[in-house]
Amino acid sequence: MIVIGAGIVGAACAREYARQGLSVAVIEQGAVGAGATAASMGHLLCVDAEGAPDTHEYQLSQRSMQLWAEWLAESPAHGEAAEHDQCGTLWLAADEEEMQAALRKQAWWREVDQPTELLDADQLQRAEPLLRAGLFGALHVPADARVYPPRVVARWLEESRATLVRGEVVDIQGSTVRLADGRRLWGALIVLCGGLASQRFLPAGCLQPKKGQLAITQRSGSSTVRHQLVELGYLKNAHRTDEDTVSFNLQPRPGGQLLIGSSRQLNRDDTELDLAMLQRMLAHAGSFVPTLPQMSLLRCWSGIRPASRDGQPLIGAHPRLERVWVACGHEGLGITTSLATAELLAHLSLAQTPLLDASPYSPTRFAATP
Template identity: 25%
Template sequence: MLEVGEVGREASWAGGGIVSPLYPWRYSSAVSALAHWSQDFYPRFGEQLRLDSGVDPEVHVTGLYWLDLEDEERALQWAKEQGRPLGKVAMETVYAAIPCLGAGFERAICMPDVANVRNPRLLNALKALLKQLPNVKIVEGSGVTGFLRDGEKVRGVSTNNGDMKGSRVLVAAGAWSGELLAKLGVELPVEPVKGQMILYKSAEDFLPSMVLAKGRYAIPRRDGHILVGSTLEHAGFDKTPTNEALESLKASAAELLPALAEAEVVGHWAGLRPGSPEGIPFIGPVPGFEGLWLNCGHYRNGLVLAPASCRLLADLMLERSPIVDPAPYAPAGRLG
């Protein structure tokens, strides 16, 4: 496992950790299929990680309220068709459940079983577990500079630490995946999309549920930390946090949860999402390059789609019956 920097310090670390697409009804069935599988998988996965690694990723079931949605009816119809537990909630019920919520919201829908996971802890747990496995080697500080080829076969990679060979090569480099494939003359439509977040610290019982309005969300952690995000910026590979985004996020925080107007921002950071057409990831072999595989381009849903994406990839590599139809994610026909 080669990592140009430190494992788990890019988009996986920077995201909010909601175990659901922000607006699941706005995505294709391809995204929904992976999301549903992962959502069902995460609770037991989190507990198993805690037991095996000694690090608790804090899979925290809080539910999620969407407030004053423009496409509320579409969301409710999607839930009915998909059999998902999403429904209308009276605003007096919402304000009773979330006393800290800002005034003026008029409509709400809620999915009560949505969880969030604490990204850095999830990644630390995964890293600790991988280090215990005898057949896994993590090589950090190892940037890939090119691919080793034998005719049409890809047989490894060149790195700043020398050549590394293998019968199969998997590109799972997030926003940088397109740059890597370009070394082979392949146009992979994955590009960086910057997102900024801020973090507050409050009482542990301050915010009992996740809330989302006007494209911004607040996520409670078990220890009282509150994440508010996020921006959507096309700024290349620049990850510099900006004052403009800070003030915008603080304004959203104060509108959602007025008590945060007087609270101190204890963290502000940016990450790069791997943007892709319709947010549908690329999972499978690259045509014309035997031995080369992709698992990238998850855009805003990397964390929620990750377990299902990895399971699907393993199914395809091991020629097992796949958990979902692999056709929508296949690189064939989607690359330039």
């Protein structure tokens, strides 16, 4: 079978199909684990459904977190290769309204037996001294973690024993994939995992780009952060479709580095740095960590999140092409949900019983798109 795309979702699919006994070829035009995978923060988190119309996003992320835990438990080498750190997440409440939101989230997590801890202002200051004074508190989710996605991709492709084919896919006809240089490859199954590039083979408008800026500081031997820090307004901003946004999202990296996000620019598919948006994002981060503006930046870059038009990823049979299956459009949750996506797609395409309800993710929902 053929997997198109060597990002983290493609690598997860290659690994899963290999575990099912299939031989796998992975086609990639650029560098392995590049694109949206390399531009991500690598935050592993189970998404709650407090205030959501359904629990589909929670179910997909929760199943994937189980699969991540199983993979990490298979060998200590997996955690080392992934640079895994169960740092936990602190969802920060800047005011009383956000503290009430934290309380509602904690109540929801309690219903599904997910351990959380509510920190008041003093407890938060002791937990993370670099944060500014005056925050109301935070919700601590200790099970969350972070990984370095490009190294995970390399490991999963190694485990899949996939044949890596360098090239650009320009056409898919039945079981045949044609590359730009004229080569033709045949696969009993074809899985489309090319991120935003998958749009050329899908009904118009299925995927939308959301550009993001990131920055990482120099290593520091001084006091640093210990948890992934995210403001509670992040999720609201992540789903905005009417304006560009910035949110505070800070991640500790090895050696005292800090990875800084997050921004979203709608319908931007270029990867050039936007200095105005970067400055806006860094200024917002500095309003939470006052010492941040004094730290030296090692690198700044941008990436493109491949988002679906309705906010749900595309996982399932292609709406028009037989033998072609789709796994893309995860936006900011591709790292977390990669393993559950691969498992669900393998179950569907190999006529096995899925563990999750696949209907919300079916690409056929876009079949009528002109």
